[in-house]
Amino acid sequence: MSADDDSERARRFRDAALPHLDDVYTLARYLMRDQADAEDAVQECYLRALRHFDSYRGPAMRPWLLAILRNVCKSEFTRRSERPAAECNDNAPVEPPAWQEAQPSAEAELLRRHDAAAIRRLVAALPPQFREAVVLRDINDLSYRQIAEVAGLPVGTVMSRLARARAMLRAAWIAEQGLKS
Amino acid sequence: MNCSEADVLIxxxxxxxxxxxxxxxVEAHVASCRDCTGKLASLQAMRSAMAGAGLMEKAPAALRERIERTLPAISIASARMPAVNARPAGPWRINRRVFAGGFAAGTALSAAVAATLLVAVVRDDRDQKIASEVVSAHLRSLQPGHLTDVETSDRHTVKPWFNGKLDVAPPVIDLTAEGFTLIGGRLDTINGETVAALVYRRRHHVINLFVARRPGGKRAGAGSEIWHGFNVRRWTEDGLDFWAVSDINAGELDEFYKKFSTAARPAAPS
Incomplete structure (x- = not known):
């Protein structure tokens, strides 16, 4: 391969992959927590993506990059031989307050009154696999099918995980509001 | 539908x-269930709070520069890179077996709900989009006042009505004698394209026949299918795509397809 081909390839890669940097960085921040680790993971992600760019066949660049990022983070945790946090059993019962406890409209009002910093903290406190589902859906705005591709899961598992993640989030959200008010 | 089935679907x-x-x-269940009404309101509130909070992070400029700088360098050095993990993770070609096999993996869904969702969610994107739009258009047409733009059983009125409104001249065929009464036509939208909808009635059931241009489309029939609970018969003929959608049974819809396409063929040049 000539140097011209290489720079042409690098240019194509840059045009296709760099516009998604904020998305990749956002997921990295939630998966790695520490900012320096997140930046390293993003850089490693782009290196790997470039290396495999020739085998990339689409359709969508963004989920492809996010999947690579996710693998980078996973192997980093493996290298440190630590689990990101206790993986929580998908089927362990969540005990959120019953939906009917508050007046529906009053509860919805309560949920709406949250600022970005508080929401970030609540999402960051979710167990890893639930955190990942919520970030991919509600922040990266991926479809269920794309999340399934990124996380290597069946769509059905994505759906039930999201439902549980939001039940946990809602419980924590309300508990925090309850303390404040 | 009970509340635990509704949970994931909400x-x-x-x-x-x-x-x-x-x-x-799901909406019907929610309307009849106070708990689920509250749940839906809460989920919507959370979702809009998250959407409004601007949670997407901005990558630091230094990181962007760091990556930009490595790009040309790595492409030259790539020959020396160890080829680890030749493929990034994930089934990029969507593998239906993966979805089907993994479904048992401890989801809270009932088997019946899972089976229908599998169909609903796993269709490939274009097919899924068209299937859901065809069915949505059919449902929309059943609302009062939406069925027809031009209401007549006279095919000589329906056919010219489409002229100038569409770049397709759908074959309009009266099948009253065959038990399918033409009641009119209208314009509709499928997959971003304006299409002709011919409306037939069989007893008290409505059949929507959507007709869209398909340049170069070869003659092809397809068996009957069930899309989101409705019977659908689709076929391609004379550069046109046809979708017949109805809640009549598959046998009758098949009969409709045969009568229509037989009658359409000799009349095609008109």
């Missing part, structure tokens, strides 16, 4: 991931 409803048929079922 999330999917809020996420806009349900097709028209399932969305209606």
């Amino acid at each position: 999330n999917a409803l809020v996420d806009g991931e349900l097709d028209a048929g399932h969305a209606r079922d």
Whole structure:
């Protein structure tokens, strides 16, 4: 391969992959927590993506990059031989307050009154696999099918995980509001 | 539908991931259930709070520069890179077996709900989009005042009505004698394209026949299918795509297809 081909390839890669940097960085921040680790993971992600760019066949660049990022983070945790946090059993019962406890409209009002910093903290406190589902859906705005591709899961598992993640989030959200008010 | 089945589906409803048929079922359940009404309101509130909070991070400029700088360098050095993990993770070609096999993996869904969702969610994107739009258009047409723009059983009125409104001249065929009464036509939208909809009635059931241009489309029939709970018969003929949608049974819809396409063929040049 000539140097011209290489720079042409690098240019194509840059045009296709760099516009998604904020998305990749956002997921990295939630998966790695520490900012320096997140930046390293993003850089490693782009290196790997470039290396495999020739085998990339689409359709969508963004989920492809996010999947690579996710693998980078996973192997980093493996290298440190630590689990990101206790993986929580998908089927362990969540005990959120019953939906009917508050007046529906009053509860919805309560949920709406949250600022970005508080929401970030609540999402960051979710167990890893639930955190990942919520970030991919509600922040990266991926479809269920794309999340399934990124996380290597069946769509059905994505759906039930999201439902549980939001039940946990809602419980924590309300508990925090309850303390404040 | 009970509340535990509805739980996962309400999330999917809020996420806009349900097709028209399932969305209606979930909405019907929510309307009749106080708990689920509250749950839906809470999920919508959380979702809009998250959307409004601007949670997407901005990558630091230094990181962007760091990556930009490495790009040309790595492409030259790539020959020396160890080829680890030749493929990034994930089934990029969507593998239906993966979805089907993994479904048992401890989801809270009932088997019946899972089976219907599998169909609803796993269709490939274009097919899924068209299937759900065809069914949505059919459902929309059943609302009062939406069935026809031009209401007549006279095919000589319906056919010219489409002229100038569409770049397709659908064959309009009266099948009253065969038990399918032409009651009119209208314009509709499928997959971003304006299409002709011919409306027939069989007893008290409505059949929508959508007709779209398909330049170069070869003659092809397809068996009958069930899309989101409705029988659908689709075929291609004379550069046109046809979708017949109805809640009549598959046998009758098949009969409609045969009568229509037989009658259409000799009349094609008109």
